[in-house]
Amino acid sequence: MDPKAEIIAVGSEMLTPDRVDTNSLLVTERLNEAGFRVQRKSIVGDSEADISALLREALDRSDLIVVIGGLGPTEDDVTRPAVAAALRRTLTIRPEILAALQARFAQRGHSMTRNNERQAQVVEGAEVLENAVGTAPGMWLEAGGRHIALLPGPPHELRLMMDNQVLPRARRLAGGRRLHTRSIRVAGMTESAVDAQVAAIYGQYPRIQTTVLAPVGYIAIRLQQWLAPDESPDSLQELCDRIRRALGAAVFTTSDESLEEVVGRILREQGKTLALAESCTSGMIGMHLTRVPGSSDYFLGGIMCYSNRIKSELCGVPDEMLASCGAVSSQVAEALACGVRRALGSSVGLAVTGIAGPGGGTTEKPVGLVYAAIADGSGTRHARRIIPGDRRMVRERAATWALSLLRDHLLGLQENPGR
Amino acid sequence: MDPKAEIIAVGSEMLTPDRVDTNSLLVTERLNEAGFRVQRKSIVGDSEADISALLREALDRSDLIVVIGGLGPTEDDVTRPAVAAALRRTLTIRPEILAALQARFAQRGHSMTRNNERQAQVVEGAEVLENAVGTAPGMWLEAGGRHIALLPGPPHELRLMMDNQVLPRARRLAGGRRLHTRSIRVAGMTESAVDAQVAAIYGQYPRIQTTVLAPVGYIAIRLQQWLAPDESPDSLQELCDRIRRALGAAVFTTSDESLEEVVGRILREQGKTLALAESCTSGMIGMHLTRVPGSSDYFLGGIMCYSNRIKSELCGVPDEMLASCGAVSSQVAEALACGVRRALGSSVGLAVTGIAGPGGGTTEKPVGLVYAAIADGSGTRHARRIIPGDRRMVRERAATWALSLLRDHLLGLQENPGR
Numbered sequence: 001m002d003p004k005a006e007i008i009a010v011g012s013e014m015l016t017p018d019r020v021d022t023n024s025l026l027v028t029e030r031l032n033e034a035g036f037r038v039q040r041k042s043i044v045g046d047s048e049a050d051i052s053a054l055l056r057e058a059l060d061r062s063d064l065i066v067v068i069g070g071l072g073p074t075e076d077d078v079t080r081p082a083v084a085a086a087l088r089r090t091l092t093i094r095p096e097i098l099a100a101l102q103a104r105f106a107q108r109g110h111s112m113t114r115n116n117e118r119q120a121q122v123v124e125g126a127e128v129l130e131n132a133v134g135t136a137p138g139m140w141l142e143a144g145g146r147h148i149a150l151l152p153g154p155p156h157e158l159r160l161m162m163d164n165q166v167l168p169r170a171r172r173l174a175g176g177r178r179l180h181t182r183s184i185r186v187a188g189m190t191e192s193a194v195d196a197q198v199a200a201i202y203g204q205y206p207r208i209q210t211t212v213l214a215p216v217g218y219i220a221i222r223l224q225q226w227l228a229p230d231e232s233p234d235s236l237q238e239l240c241d242r243i244r245r246a247l248g249a250a251v252f253t254t255s256d257e258s259l260e261e262v263v264g265r266i267l268r269e270q271g272k273t274l275a276l277a278e279s280c281t282s283g284m285i286g287m288h289l290t291r292v293p294g295s296s297d298y299f300l301g302g303i304m305c306y307s308n309r310i311k312s313e314l315c316g317v318p319d320e321m322l323a324s325c326g327a328v329s330s331q332v333a334e335a336l337a338c339g340v341r342r343a344l345g346s347s348v349g350l351a352v353t354g355i356a357g358p359g360g361g362t363t364e365k366p367v368g369l370v371y372a373a374i375a376d377g378s379g380t381r382h383a384r385r386i387i388p389g390d391r392r393m394v395r396e397r398a399a400t401w402a403l404s405l406l407r408d409h410l411l412g413l414q415e416n417p418g419r
Numbered sequence: 420m421d422p423k424a425e426i427i428a429v430g431s432e433m434l435t436p437d438r439v440d441t442n443s444l445l446v447t448e449r450l451n452e453a454g455f456r457v458q459r460k461s462i463v464g465d466s467e468a469d470i471s472a473l474l475r476e477a478l479d480r481s482d483l484i485v486v487i488g489g490l491g492p493t494e495d496d497v498t499r500p501a502v503a504a505a506l507r508r509t510l511t512i513r514p515e516i517l518a519a520l521q522a523r524f525a526q527r528g529h530s531m532t533r534n535n536e537r538q539a540q541v542v543e544g545a546e547v548l549e550n551a552v553g554t555a556p557g558m559w560l561e562a563g564g565r566h567i568a569l570l571p572g573p574p575h576e577l578r579l580m581m582d583n584q585v586l587p588r589a590r591r592l593a594g595g596r597r598l599h600t601r602s603i604r605v606a607g608m609t610e611s612a613v614d615a616q617v618a619a620i621y622g623q624y625p626r627i628q629t630t631v632l633a634p635v636g637y638i639a640i641r642l643q644q645w646l647a648p649d650e651s652p653d654s655l656q657e658l659c660d661r662i663r664r665a666l667g668a669a670v671f672t673t674s675d676e677s678l679e680e681v682v683g684r685i686l687r688e689q690g691k692t693l694a695l696a697e698s699c700t701s702g703m704i705g706m707h708l709t710r711v712p713g714s715s716d717y718f719l720g721g722i723m724c725y726s727n728r729i730k731s732e733l734c735g736v737p738d739e740m741l742a743s744c745g746a747v748s749s750q751v752a753e754a755l756a757c758g759v760r761r762a763l764g765s766s767v768g769l770a771v772t773g774i775a776g777p778g779g780g781t782t783e784k785p786v787g788l789v790y791a792a793i794a795d796g797s798g799t800r801h802a803r804r805i806i807p808g809d810r811r812m813v814r815e816r817a818a819t820w821a822l823s824l825l826r827d828h829l830l831g832l833q834e835n836p837g838r
Contacts, residue, residue, distance in 0.1 A: 038435075290701040
């Protein structure tokens with residue numbers, strides 16, 4: 001039998017239209033690694049009765065229950081008494097936690113207010129889980145063969161305690177079973193084109209769960225397999241390799257790198273510098289590239305050539321070309337790439353021009369039409385695509401598509417007609 | 420007694436580390452509008468037994484239960500039989516739904532596959548909720564005085580059916596009670612500075628729930644009040660007005676406009692054009708401004724001056740100034756704003772330069788130090804700030820801070836020392 005886990009996220013703010021629970025994603029990942037399948041997630045308000053009732057239900061069906069939040073110093077924080085009530089146990093102040101809290105406040109030159117004392121309360125029989133980066137400690141409890149972890153809600157506290165305290169305990173409970181995961185990221189293909197190329201392959205591995213996801217800008221193929229304690233992940237690796245070969249150059253990473261990291265790494269390895277001319281994306285590609293610390297090694301800068309005047313005056317596109325071909329054309333894209341390379345003195349120039357919508361489309365040049373061009377010492381080339389979706393989607397996909405073209409160009413790859 | 424609602428999101432993919440339920444945000448908003456408080460949200464996998472057990476629990480505590488997802492044509496879609504089992508009712512195919520499904524497929528030139536038939540199954544006693552944009556119809560059920568809505572998971576189908584079919588029914592059940600909401604957005608202040616200025620005011624309105632939220636880039640104050648059928652929202656409006664007066668120019672909207680929309684509107688009204696010089700933000704401000712359709716009316720473009728050479732060659736910053744003051748200095752910020760205004764021929768130039776980290780900080784110029792400058796026909800001014808947080812936070816906050824400075828400048832507002 002699979003060990004089953006359940007996550008309870010506590011906080012009335014997550015029952016409003018403003019906030020979703022995202023903490024459970026990290027907790028799920030770690031629980032899967034440890035060998036637990038998550039069978040239910042619940043979000044409950046800061047109500048002692050509600051938390052208590054939910055925990056009692058959870059104890060009837062799950063081997064491990066992770067309760068997140070409600071451990072702070074305010075009156076809203078009622079997870080401790082709720083858990084004590086559900087288990088019919090007492091709640092007592094542990095002097096050593098109280099002393100540590102007081103020392104922490106003193107060190108910062110504050111005296112501890114009375115409400116913080118509740119953070120020193122511990123449920124009878126609990127093992128205290130140290131919180132190295134915050135005030136509220138967690139707890140690990142056993143009840144009738146089931147286990148409960150109480151963890152604080154702030155993500156950096158949660159992450160540290162999940163990794164250092166809950167993960168090893170959960171691994172021991174699961175007895176060596178674990179979920180192995182590999183992921184493959186693909187640029188420049190649609191979700192259905194990816195699936196069409198690889199479905200026949202992953203269909204041969206029924207024990208591996210294959211999911212094709214479409215975050216904005218790339219396609220991710222996630223391979224997951226539950227492994228018994230002594231089982232090797234060989235077939236997972238084999239499937240990963242086969243998919244990688246089938247998709248060829250469209251795969252830009254099997255190690256969770258972002259496309260901008262991959263492009264940056266190649267530019268650095270090749271000793272090249274990059275300049276951008278961005279029209280419809282107006283800064284998006286530059287923003288992506290400079291997310292990566294150290295990107296100044298290869299990224300010189302760029303021109304957001306939103307108006308035609310900037311295209312001609314700063315990027316050297318002839319006015320006649322703009323008038324005769326239009327700003328969204330292969331000619332202007334190539335002229336922008338050449339022009340920005342010359343203006344900024346980079347080894348490579350990358351340009352994007354397109355119609356993001358909602359207005360501005362015509363029958364010949366519909367909304368979503370995007371040209372990208374790359375110029376370097378050996379010449380200039382362009383590519384054309386019609387990108388479906390709204391203004392935001394067109395812009396985001398245009399930016400990632402341009403980066404994937406640049407990657408292919410730097411690696412000397414032919415444009416794959418299937419992409 | 421408050422009418423209580425509960426949301427059940429069905430789908431095994433939301434029990435993985437990849438996906439959270441976001442559909443419940445829209446559903447919560449609409450349920451609140453209709454007068455229901457959401458007391459619990461649950462996420463459950465595609466398991467008939469699990470959905471059925473959860474629904475039975477929910478019927479014990481909630482007046483209205485919205486079940487989202489699991490109504491599609493595949494074997495994973497088991498919401499219908501699960502609900503029938505929970506209520507001990509039969510499930511039968513309705514010929515008129517089947518005919519409509521077949522017609523829909525025929526219209527597209529496909530013949531309907533057998534698995535689609537399950538979408539014509541209806542739980543005994545259910546009112547069918549039409550799905551105008553998808554194949555799976557929804558259902559509205561009554562059981563022992565409680566009500567259940569079954570809705571499809573695709574967001575555009577869900578939204579339409581929630582608005583057109585569930586909202587009016589929910590309003591009738593709630594008998595005219597509703598949640599009234601106002602929201603106030605503030606730029607350039609910290610969450611705690613906002614709270615310090617307004618806590619004494621909202622403390623006088625105990626029936627209004629005031630929440631100070633900190634999405635990246637601005638602070639939002641949300642005011643919410645449950646109103647009885649014949650009650651007016653006057654005191655909510657009064658509190659909104661008082662908070663607005665207390666915060667003065669820091670409030671950039673009470674109508675959910677984004678900061679870039681506000682800045683764009685002012686530029687258009689004043690007949691001004693804008694050019695950007697972005698160093699550490701490298702395209703972020705340009706990207707934000709051009710999210711707004713029609714932004715080409717006032718946004719000419721900009722220069723991503725990531726390297727010093729671009730700052731000097733394209734933006735006209737003297738090399739000696741870069742050498743003596745450093746790229747992150749008030750002098751260079753002002754020179755960038757003047758230079759980009761001249762180079763692009765705009766009425767206003769806005770420049771940002773800073774140290775985003777994680778490397779590059781010194782004792783005098785720590786990570787997070789950011790200068791912004793604005794140049795126009797009447798002169799140039801700059802502002803300085805040390806922004807806490809990681810690379811991403813520093814960049815995002817620098818971009819929004821610069822936009823809020825621009826707004827203040829365009830409106831002729833003094834820099835507020837409290838901000």
